[in-house]
Amino acid sequence: AQSVAQPEDQVNVAEGNPLTVKCTYSVSGNPYLFWYVQYPNRGLQFLLKYITGDNLVKGSYGFEAEFNKSQTSFHLKKPSALVSDSALYFCAVRGLNYGQNFVFGPGTRLSVLP
Amino acid sequence: EAGVAQSPRYKIIEKRQSVAFWCNPISGHATLYWYQQILGQGPKLLIQFQNNGVVDDSQLPKDRFSAERLKGVDSTLKIQPAKLEDSAVYLCASSLGGTGGLYEQYFGPGTRLTVT
Numbered sequence: 001a002q003s004v005a006q007p008e009d010q011v012n013v014a015e016g017n018p019l020t021v022k023c024t025y026s027v028s029g030n031p032y033l034f035w036y037v038q039y040p041n042r043g044l045q046f047l048l049k050y051i052t053g054d055n056l057v058k059g060s061y062g063f064e065a066e067f068n069k070s071q072t073s074f075h076l077k078k079p080s081a082l083v084s085d086s087a088l089y090f091c092a093v094r095g096l097n098y099g100q101n102f103v104f105g106p107g108t109r110l111s112v113l114p
Numbered sequence: 115e116a117g118v119a120q121s122p123r124y125k126i127i128e129k130r131q132s133v134a135f136w137c138n139p140i141s142g143h144a145t146l147y148w149y150q151q152i153l154g155q156g157p158k159l160l161i162q163f164q165n166n167g168v169v170d171d172s173q174l175p176k177d178r179f180s181a182e183r184l185k186g187v188d189s190t191l192k193i194q195p196a197k198l199e200d201s202a203v204y205l206c207a208s209s210l211g212g213t214g215g216l217y218e219q220y221f222g223p224g225t226r227l228t229v230t
Contacts, residue, residue, distance in 0.1 A: 004156070032215050043118075044157070044205070046218040090156050094215040101170045102147070102215060104156030 002027045002095050004105035012111045013081045021076040021108045023091030027100065031093045033074040035065055038088040038107075047089075050074060061085070081112045116140065118222035120206050126228045132194035135225045139187065139208030145169075147219060148181055148191050149205040157205055163189060196229045203227070 003026045013019045025031060035047040048059025050067040058064045065076045074091060091105040119138040127133050139146050144165050149157035160179065162169040166186040174181065178197070183189040193200055203226050207219040 034218065036219075036221075043223045044207075044219075044221040046220070049218055051216060092156075099172075101162060101172075102159050102219075104149075104158070106154070106156050 002093060002100055002103045004091050004093050004103050006089075006091055006105040006108045008108050009106075010109045010111065012113060015083050015112050015114050016080050019078050019081040019085070019110065019112070021089050021091075021110060023074045023076065023105060025072055025074065025091070025093040027093055027095035027097075029095055029097040029100075031095055033065075033067060034092040034094075035059065035063070035074075035076050036090045036092060036104075038090065040087070044090065047076070083112045083114050086110055086112045118206055118208055118220055120204075120222035120225055122225055123223065124226050124228075126230065127196055129198055129229050130195040132192065133196055133227060134190050134192045135204050135206075135227075137189045137191070137206030137222060139189070139206070140220055143208035143210055143220070144186070145209045145211065145217075146183055146189050147205075147207040147209075148189070149207065151203045151205055151224070153202070160191070193227075196227075198229050201227055201229045 005024045033050040036044045038044050050057050055067040088107050090107050094102045121136050146163040148160045151157045160174045161171040161181045163183040166183050181191045203224040205224045206222045209217040209219045211217045
């Protein structure tokens with residue numbers, strides 16, 4: 001069965017510091033991996049995805065994520081956090097084997113402190 | 115480009131009543147998803163459509179939930195009868211292309227359902 005873990009419910013970081021939001025997954029076969037962000041009173045928005053190719057993918061608002069197959073991880077990163085990055089972040093995986101579909105993690109709340 | 119539209123935005127019903135949610139995806143998006151997001155959890159996929167056909171409804175509680183996408187555009191999700199544990203936000207999302215999940219999803223604002 002597919003699963004996604006986001007081991008931290010909450011991440012606090014000071015503005016200007018680098019941030020990391022962790023995600024690990026379990027699927028059969030190769031995965032498609034996604035990060036979405038949910039701002040207060042707004043719908044989920046796509047940030048970035050890994051499909052194939054370069055393990056480091058770049059996305060919206062200066063975010064990037066690194067696919068690590070051996071560690072089955074897809075951590076979200078940003079070199080310099082902004083207060084406006086404060087939101088709820090979801091990692092999602094889709095296995096490519098038959099019968100697999102999208103599974104979202106429980107979410108990590110990021111707070112960037114001024 | 116208009117986004118994914120959902121209505122109503124909020125709904126309060128009593129248990130054992132029925133309720134329906136409507137979704138209009140982004141024009142040209144062949145794939146449509148319905149998710150259930152319980153407070154404090156990530157979205158859980160209920161059903162995926164490709165045009166007007168069901169691709170995956172393995173997690174849809176079919177004894178009480180039903181969904182359709184008759185003309186391959188708009189979709190409705192119905193709950194009958196509702197239970198207390200159905201209280202959640204129901205999200206609709208759409209994406210380009212085929213059933214493989216290659217493309218990112220665009221989410222609507224959701225319908226917040228409260229069952230009392």
